[in-house]
Amino acid sequence: MSPLDSPALRAKQATRRADIRTDLQIIADMIAPGSRVLDIGCGDGQLLRYLVEEKGVVGRGLELSQDGVNAMVSTGLSVVQGDADTDLADFPDGAFDTVVLSQTLQATRDPRFVLEQLVRIGRHALVSLPNFGHWRVRLKLLVGGRMPMTASLPDAWYETPNIHLCTLRDFVELCAACRIEVEKGLMIDGQGGAKPIASLRRANLLATDGLFVLRGR
Amino acid sequence: MSALASASHLERIERLPGHRVVLAEDAPLRLVSGAELSPITVAYQTYGTLNAEKSNAVLVCHALTGDQFAAGVHPVTGKAGWWSLMVGPGRVLDTDRFFVVCANVLGGCMGTTGPADVNPASGEPWGLDFPVVTVADMVEAQRLLLDRLGIDKLLAVIGGSMGGMQVLEWAAKHPERVRAAIALATASHHTAQNIAFHEIGRQAIMADPDWEGGAYFRSGRKPRRGLAVARMTAHVTYLSEPALHRKFGRKLQDRARLSYGFDADFQVESYLRYQGKSFVDRFDANAYLYITRAMDYFDLAADYGGRLAAAFADSPVRFCVASFTSDWLFPTSEAKRIVQALNAAAADVSFVEIDTDKGHDAFLLAEPELHATLHGFLSAECERLGLATAPLALLDPEEIGQTEDRVT
Numbered sequence: 001m002s003p004l005d006s007p008a009l010r011a012k013q014a015t016r017r018a019d020i021r022t023d024l025q026i027i028a029d030m031i032a033p034g035s036r037v038l039d040i041g042c043g044d045g046q047l048l049r050y051l052v053e054e055k056g057v058v059g060r061g062l063e064l065s066q067d068g069v070n071a072m073v074s075t076g077l078s079v080v081q082g083d084a085d086t087d088l089a090d091f092p093d094g095a096f097d098t099v100v101l102s103q104t105l106q107a108t109r110d111p112r113f114v115l116e117q118l119v120r121i122g123r124h125a126l127v128s129l130p131n132f133g134h135w136r137v138r139l140k141l142l143v144g145g146r147m148p149m150t151a152s153l154p155d156a157w158y159e160t161p162n163i164h165l166c167t168l169r170d171f172v173e174l175c176a177a178c179r180i181e182v183e184k185g186l187m188i189d190g191q192g193g194a195k196p197i198a199s200l201r202r203a204n205l206l207a208t209d210g211l212f213v214l215r216g217r
Numbered sequence: 218m219s220a221l222a223s224a225s226h227l228e229r230i231e232r233l234p235g236h237r238v239v240l241a242e243d244a245p246l247r248l249v250s251g252a253e254l255s256p257i258t259v260a261y262q263t264y265g266t267l268n269a270e271k272s273n274a275v276l277v278c279h280a281l282t283g284d285q286f287a288a289g290v291h292p293v294t295g296k297a298g299w300w301s302l303m304v305g306p307g308r309v310l311d312t313d314r315f316f317v318v319c320a321n322v323l324g325g326c327m328g329t330t331g332p333a334d335v336n337p338a339s340g341e342p343w344g345l346d347f348p349v350v351t352v353a354d355m356v357e358a359q360r361l362l363l364d365r366l367g368i369d370k371l372l373a374v375i376g377g378s379m380g381g382m383q384v385l386e387w388a389a390k391h392p393e394r395v396r397a398a399i400a401l402a403t404a405s406h407h408t409a410q411n412i413a414f415h416e417i418g419r420q421a422i423m424a425d426p427d428w429e430g431g432a433y434f435r436s437g438r439k440p441r442r443g444l445a446v447a448r449m450t451a452h453v454t455y456l457s458e459p460a461l462h463r464k465f466g467r468k469l470q471d472r473a474r475l476s477y478g479f480d481a482d483f484q485v486e487s488y489l490r491y492q493g494k495s496f497v498d499r500f501d502a503n504a505y506l507y508i509t510r511a512m513d514y515f516d517l518a519a520d521y522g523g524r525l526a527a528a529f530a531d532s533p534v535r536f537c538v539a540s541f542t543s544d545w546l547f548p549t550s551e552a553k554r555i556v557q558a559l560n561a562a563a564a565d566v567s568f569v570e571i572d573t574d575k576g577h578d579a580f581l582l583a584e585p586e587l588h589a590t591l592h593g594f595l596s597a598e599c600e601r602l603g604l605a606t607a608p609l610a611l612l613d614p615e616e617i618g619q620t621e622d623r624v625t
Contacts, residue, residue: 058565066570073567074589076597078535080556080568087560095563 020050022192026211027102027126031055035097038062038121040084041104045072052077060096062087085109088117096122103209105129106162112178119180119216128188128211133167133204151190152208168203168210175214184213221293222498226326226333226342226434234292235262235285237328240361246323252348259362260328261285261320264304265312267368272602274368275310276359277319278376278383281451281508282500284327287319288312293499302583302620307610309591314605315372322383323358324350324508326501332431333501343503345431350507352379352515356386363394370394372602373595377401377580378547379508382515385555388536389517389528397535397598399591401580402544404551405525405558406516411546414454415509418447422502431503444502445493452492457543457576461485518558525558532559536566537594539587541579567594583617 020028024047031037033055039048042061045068051057061079063069072079080087084101085108099122101114106129108114118125130152131137140148147157155162166174168187175182185197187207194211197203203210221229230237237260240246245255262285267274277287277300288304290297304310310317321329324347332347339346363371374387374395381403388398404411425443427433433440453461465485469475472482481487521527529536536559540552549570559566571587573579580587588609596606 060565066572069567070569070571070586070590073537073569074586074593076593076600078565078567080560080566081570082556082560082568087557090557090560092561092563 020046023128023188023209023211024050024102026186026188026192026194027100027128028055030126030213031057031098031100033057036095037098037100038091038096039100039102040088040118041101041107042068042072042079043102044068045075045077045079047100047102048072048077048079049075084114084117088114088121091117091121093120094123097124098122099125101125101127103128103130106165108164111164111166112174115174115180115214116178116216119214123215124183125214126211127171127214128209129171130162130165130209131168131204131207132165133169134208135205136208138205150208168197168207169200171210171212172200175212179217181215181217182212183215186211226501227335229293230260230328230334233260233328235260235328237261238362238365240358240365246354246357246361248348248354249351250349254330254348257323257330257358257361258328258334259320259323259330259358261318261362262287262289264288264310264317264319265315267316267366271368272370272372273314273604274316274318274363274366274371276363276371276374276387277304277310277317278355278359278374278380278387279319279322280376280378280380281512282448282496282505283380284325285319285321285329286327287317294495297616297619299581302581302612302616303588307607309588309595309609310375311607314599314607318362318366318368320359320362322355322379322508322511324355324504324511326504329358331501332503332507333434342434344434345503347503347507349510349514351511352382352386353390353520355511356383356390359383359387360391360394370396372598372604373397373399375399375401375591376403378403378577379512379515381547382512382517385517385528386515388532388534389520392529392532392534395534396602397537397595399537399539399594400552400555401539401587402541402547402552402577403555404547405518405528405555407513408551412513414450414546415513417450419506419509421446421450422506425502428502431506433502439497440502441494441497444497444500444505445490447502447505448496448500449489449493452489454546455576455578457545457574459543459574460576463574464488525554526561529559529562529564532562532564534564535594535598536564537591538566538568539580539590540570541575541577541584542570542572543574544577544579546577582620583612 036058040062052059062082069081099118137148186194187203188209242256245253286298287300288298321327332343336343381400384400422443425440427438428440468484470484470487518525540549556568
């Protein structure tokens with residue numbers, strides 16, 4: 001492999017500012033410049049790189065895929081290979097200002113434990129997740145009688161990593177059960193627009209995804 | 218092999234190229250064991266140029282049988298230095314931009330004070346009267362060297378295996394003097410299995426009648442057979458079964474059929490015998506005992522109440538930890554133990570596992586993914602400090618092949 005064709009370089013080129021995904025941009029806008037951020041399930045490092053380079057945050061990443069980790073480290077990001085289900089317990093209380101869990105909760109084995117860890121490690125947690133209560137999902141299941149596939153849930157049931165899907169209402173209820181405070185909730189629509197959740201009932205039907213700011217009590 | 222290979226230890230170290238500096242003259246070096254050494258000599262090599270701000274220094278820590286000749290031509294073997302793929306112009310440790318320092322460890326046999334040197338009290342070589350040294354003592358000797366060189370803060374300290382232990386020790390004991398710590402194929406302590414293999418090697422040396430209780434300098438005969446067996450055993454632990462299979466399989470050496478005797482029928486036997494024989498030309502048996510002991514004694518957490526994370530509390534150091542999938546001597550599980558402790562200390566850590574079949578020795582070889590990762594990690598540090606960065610140069614395939622032949 002030539003250094004001119006390394007995964008590192010390709011990752012770097014793929015994550016120029018203009019390329020950051022809309023949902024990640026919404027998260028990035030909620031993070032204070034210069035703060036300490038842990039991005040769990042940081043994927044290809046798009047958000048982390050943006051935060052480090054554009055907002056001067058002290059950024060760390062945790063990612064399951066070793067190939068992804070190696071590519072990110074070779075672009076200078078601080079990332080370790082690890083599993084949210086097992087490795088979050090290592091981190092000390094309040095080590096970060098913000099812990100980000102973007103589109104990952106539904107793929108964890110123990111979402112409740114993971115949520116509790118997020119608000120323990122971070123002063124705030126930013127969690128985004130697909131909404132299984134979206135009307136399109138409900139309709140596909142009701143009319144088609146098969147597991148729904150949508151833009152937010154693109155994989156067939158037998159190959160999806162999403163083993164713990166939930167609706168926005170389910171999520172908010174789990175937070176309450178865990179004594180986690182939902183400071184803010186945003187509903188994301190199909191076009192990537194975000195607006196504050198005024199009515200959970202309405203958001204649970206109309207949002208393709210939800211984004212929540214959480215804090216431990 | 219150069220003329221230095223057949224020279225006696227004392228002749229050899231006098232004729233070795235490079236720098237030697239006498240340290241701990243006024244205040245003795247107090248070892249972890251409580252013993253004191255004064256003065257000590259440290260033999261070291263430098264590559265590249267120290268900048269005016271003294272901000273581009275990288276300390277390379279060598280492994281058990283390495284030495285200060287990381288790059289360039291090795292003066293004893295006549296072959297390339299043990300990390301010449303890593304150290305040089307356009308390499309990960311780019312000598313056009315960095316000032317690379319590599320010192321022979323305390324207890325070694327390439328010019329830094331060790332058991333083959335003369336004990337000032339007796340006028341003859343130390344032998345087993347030499348005090349037992351630890352990884353912490355090795356690092357202390359390096360610290361004295363950096364003080365002498367006027368380097369307050371290292372851009373990076375880097376090493377694999379025992380070199381990685383020194384890296385961890387540096388970061389734990391002197392976090393204010395290290396910006397980035399790169400620990401490869403290493404562990405925070407030597408495991409029972411690691412100690413067991415070392416003990417086999419030591420027993421092989423001590424069972425050689427020529428060892429003479431460590432006083433073989435009197436007879437002039439070296440415990441060559443014992444040291445060779447120690448090296449053969451250790452060498453197997455540095456490789457993986459897939460690598461051995463790829464290289465040798467069950468192929469026979471210079472014969473068409475089995476001898477039904479105990480000649481080196483198999484290529485792998487012949488290879489190991491060669492490895493053992495060539496090793497004794499460049500290494501001292503007592504130094505092998507002392508350095509393996511230092512590795513066995515290494516247990517960083519023990520210095521911090523048994524909690525490894527406490528070794529890295531509030532550490533400002535950026536860490537990069539790397540392991541190799543086929544390394545069964547320092548497996549990924551040990552690297553993860555370090556990473557876990559660094560996470561628990563909320564330290565700035567990157568961890569990569571490199572997929573390779575080359576075993577523990579992979580850190581010495583051409584592993585493009587390792588090199589790309591380390592290059593990126595160091596470049597980020599350079600950008601922070603306003604130091605120049607440069608792309609990695611392509612490695613010459615011929616050189617890669619020579620390294621493979623030399624190491625494995």
